[in-house]
Amino acid sequence: MKEIVTLDHGSGGLRTSELIEQVLLPAYGNAALNELGDGAVLSDLGGSPVFSTDSFVVTPWRFPGGNIGKLAVCGTINDVCMAGGEPKYLSLALILEEGFAMDDLREIVASAAETAKACGVQIVTGDTKVVERGHVDGIYINTAGIGVLRAHGLGRSAIRPGDAVLVSGSVGCHGAAVMMARGDIPCEGTLLSDCCPLHALSKAALDAGGVRILRDPTRGGVATTLNEFVEHGPFCIELEEDAIPVDPAVAAACDLLGLDPLYAACEGRMLAVVDPTCVDAVLSALHALPGGEGAVQIGRVTTARPGQVMLNAAFGSRILSKLTGAQLPRIC
Amino acid sequence: MLFEDHFRRPEGSRRLLDAIHALTEKTGPVRLMEICGTHTMAIAKAGLRTALAPDVRLLSGPGCPVCVTPAGEIDGILQLCGQPDVLIASYGDLLRVPGSQRGDTLLRRRALGAQVRTVYSPMEAVELAAAQPDTQVVFLGVGFETTAPGTAACILEAADRELENFSVLCLLKRTEPALRALIAAPDFAVDGFLCPGHVAAVTGAIAFSFLPREFQLPAVVSGFEAGDILYSVWRLVAMLAEGHPGLENEYTRLVAPAGNPAALAAIDQVFEHRTSLWRGLGEIPDSGYALRPEYSRWDAAQKFGFVPGQANEIPGCRCGSVIRGVCEPGECPLFGKACTPADPVGPCMVSSEGACAAAWKYRAR
Numbered sequence: 001m002k003e004i005v006t007l008d009h010g011s012g013g014l015r016t017s018e019l020i021e022q023v024l025l026p027a028y029g030n031a032a033l034n035e036l037g038d039g040a041v042l043s044d045l046g047g048s049p050v051f052s053t054d055s056f057v058v059t060p061w062r063f064p065g066g067n068i069g070k071l072a073v074c075g076t077i078n079d080v081c082m083a084g085g086e087p088k089y090l091s092l093a094l095i096l097e098e099g100f101a102m103d104d105l106r107e108i109v110a111s112a113a114e115t116a117k118a119c120g121v122q123i124v125t126g127d128t129k130v131v132e133r134g135h136v137d138g139i140y141i142n143t144a145g146i147g148v149l150r151a152h153g154l155g156r157s158a159i160r161p162g163d164a165v166l167v168s169g170s171v172g173c174h175g176a177a178v179m180m181a182r183g184d185i186p187c188e189g190t191l192l193s194d195c196c197p198l199h200a201l202s203k204a205a206l207d208a209g210g211v212r213i214l215r216d217p218t219r220g221g222v223a224t225t226l227n228e229f230v231e232h233g234p235f236c237i238e239l240e241e242d243a244i245p246v247d248p249a250v251a252a253a254c255d256l257l258g259l260d261p262l263y264a265a266c267e268g269r270m271l272a273v274v275d276p277t278c279v280d281a282v283l284s285a286l287h288a289l290p291g292g293e294g295a296v297q298i299g300r301v302t303t304a305r306p307g308q309v310m311l312n313a314a315f316g317s318r319i320l321s322k323l324t325g326a327q328l329p330r331i332c
Numbered sequence: 333m334l335f336e337d338h339f340r341r342p343e344g345s346r347r348l349l350d351a352i353h354a355l356t357e358k359t360g361p362v363r364l365m366e367i368c369g370t371h372t373m374a375i376a377k378a379g380l381r382t383a384l385a386p387d388v389r390l391l392s393g394p395g396c397p398v399c400v401t402p403a404g405e406i407d408g409i410l411q412l413c414g415q416p417d418v419l420i421a422s423y424g425d426l427l428r429v430p431g432s433q434r435g436d437t438l439l440r441r442r443a444l445g446a447q448v449r450t451v452y453s454p455m456e457a458v459e460l461a462a463a464q465p466d467t468q469v470v471f472l473g474v475g476f477e478t479t480a481p482g483t484a485a486c487i488l489e490a491a492d493r494e495l496e497n498f499s500v501l502c503l504l505k506r507t508e509p510a511l512r513a514l515i516a517a518p519d520f521a522v523d524g525f526l527c528p529g530h531v532a533a534v535t536g537a538i539a540f541s542f543l544p545r546e547f548q549l550p551a552v553v554s555g556f557e558a559g560d561i562l563y564s565v566w567r568l569v570a571m572l573a574e575g576h577p578g579l580e581n582e583y584t585r586l587v588a589p590a591g592n593p594a595a596l597a598a599i600d601q602v603f604e605h606r607t608s609l610w611r612g613l614g615e616i617p618d619s620g621y622a623l624r625p626e627y628s629r630w631d632a633a634q635k636f637g638f639v640p641g642q643a644n645e646i647p648g649c650r651c652g653s654v655i656r657g658v659c660e661p662g663e664c665p666l667f668g669k670a671c672t673p674a675d676p677v678g679p680c681m682v683s684s685e686g687a688c689a690a691a692w693k694y695r696a697r
Contacts, residue, residue: 258684
């Protein structure tokens with residue numbers, strides 16, 4: 001008989017202990033977690049802490065190129081990295097629906113552990129709740145991350161006219177892959193989510209120098225994130241449509257559903273605004289790393305239309321607004 | 333490379349633009365109308381309106397199915413979704429369209445507990461009904477000849493499976509009567525039509541032959557990439573320059589002269605024509621599809637005593653004029669001020685194919 005999660009696993013009693021000891025500890029195991037205290041006692045970070053949190057409700061929980069466990073670890077690690085931090089520790093809290101298959105939970109936990117390990121990050125504390133059937137959709141995860149600040153002065157206020165806008169690879173893969181996995185697109189394909197940690201790419205970019213701001217374009221996609229860089233400010237971002245890398249499969253999938261890849265989520269891509277004299281150095285550093293091979297300049301900062309993002313296309317330029325409404329709910 | 337990329341290359345498009353401009357020196361300024369929401373979006377996205385101005389003015393006609401659905405019918409749908417055990421299955425577009433009360437939408441009703449599902453195909457709604465025998469699943473049949481065959485097919489499927497808990501609220505509309513009404517209006521001022529490739533894939537290109545034959549208006553059935561549209565505009569302007577208005581089919585990769593016989597047969601089997609109310613155009617005889625009496629068991633209007641509200645236009649909103657192409661989105665006093673996609677007043681701003689949404693989303697510098 002298939003082993004399933006029951007309400008008892010969230011009781012805080014014997015079953016909870018079994019779940020922690022048999023499923024979670026073997027995957028995450030580390031000195032701080034093994035204590036099983038109410039909280040983790042961490043060693044001195046040796047710098048300013050960077051702190052971030054994110055919740056994950058993606059449906060389906062398994063998609064081509066990853067699952068909710070990998071996504072939950074990448075998501076928070078990436079947020080810490082984009083803030084200029086080197087990620088060190090994570091918390092990971094599960095909210096499970098009773099009846100969820102234990103083997104599926106093991107698969108998710110293994111992905112989370114593997115991803116964290118690859119980034120040199122420890123999962124040091126967590127929580128498990130189980131709710132009645134129908135009250136959550138299988139599994140939700142919250143993660144919070146702590147890192148140590150490595151790059152000072154990143155942010156919107158560092159952006160200057162003439163700066164270059166770079167992206168680390170093709171855009172919109174995660175959103176399109178999740179749509180595909182949901183069966184929203186009535187065809188089969190080999191589309192993979194771009195879900196991956198950005199710790200190495202962000203470090204390489206920061207080490208190369210000249211970085212003004214970093215951000216991973218998740219919900220709302222590239223267009224929305226770039227709007228956040230310049231809105232209410234004195235500068236404009238001008239993008240060259242031809243320069244923006246879009247995988248043909250993503251373009252085709254978006255075409256079918258009437259979506260725009262510039263608004264589709266990425267979960268392993270990085271946008272960087274960079275000093276124009278450092279573009280070559282940053283791009284070379286990114287090209288040398290897995291996941292950064294396709295890094296390219298897509299636009300620049302100007303004063304043409306303060307506060308707005310413009311797209312220069314074949315027949316002239318147009319405004320790229322922020323996403324209105326949900327292009328696609330529950331993609332992360 | 334995507335097949336469609338061939339129709340997106342800027343080099344060929346530039347040559348077409350030059351050719352169009354050369355012809356308009358002979359014809360003078362030309363006003364052309366597109367009557368398909370997908371054309372509206374494609375034109376706005378590629379920036380063709382600006383590229384063609386001022387020699388060619390492109391106007392958006394009644395091509396967005398959600399936009400031509402009167403507010404009163406939305407009010408009726410909102411009433412229907414409040415009934416116990418009723419699940420509304422709809423294309424996503426309709427979920428954000430407000431009725432006569434601003435902000436009151438199916439999306440809001442869903443957040444407050446009504447059963448409302450987005451479907452990509454009417455067949456999904458049939459499967460929902462099969463899976464939930466205690467729920468009355470009502471599919472909102474909205475659209476033109478393009479969505480009519482799928483709607484007909486789902487009614488035939490439900491009849492075949494004797495599904496008593498499935499029905500269709502049929503608000504489907506026909507293109508030709510609306511075009512005739514538009515042309516008959518005193519303020520009609522259009523020199524030629526860019527005809528909808530998707531509709532023509534069902535009806536055949538010949539469904540638009542009445543335009544040159546009866547009204548001496550050139551018509552080109554067009555695809556949806558920038559190259560398709562520019563080529564079609566070039567042909568329209570060329571026919572005007574030559575003084576020989578005719579019907580041409582640019583979208584030969586999808587549209588057969590006589591259309592799709594199986595789709596037409598399904599429409600004919602399930603639907604008959606009825607008088608239909610259009611936002612902006614009013615009541616037009618024979619402009620809507622209704623279920624034939626033998627399929628009335630699957631007619632949600634009869635099953636639930638559907639009564640559309642009285643409201644047609646929303647006060648202050650000029651969607652009705654935008655739909656007829658006599659008011660451009662930017663000429664409406666609400667556009668971009670009281671009415672934006674985030675907080676829309678009228679359907680032309682909320683539908684992803686609406687003329688106002690297209691003009692706002694792809695507004696030029």
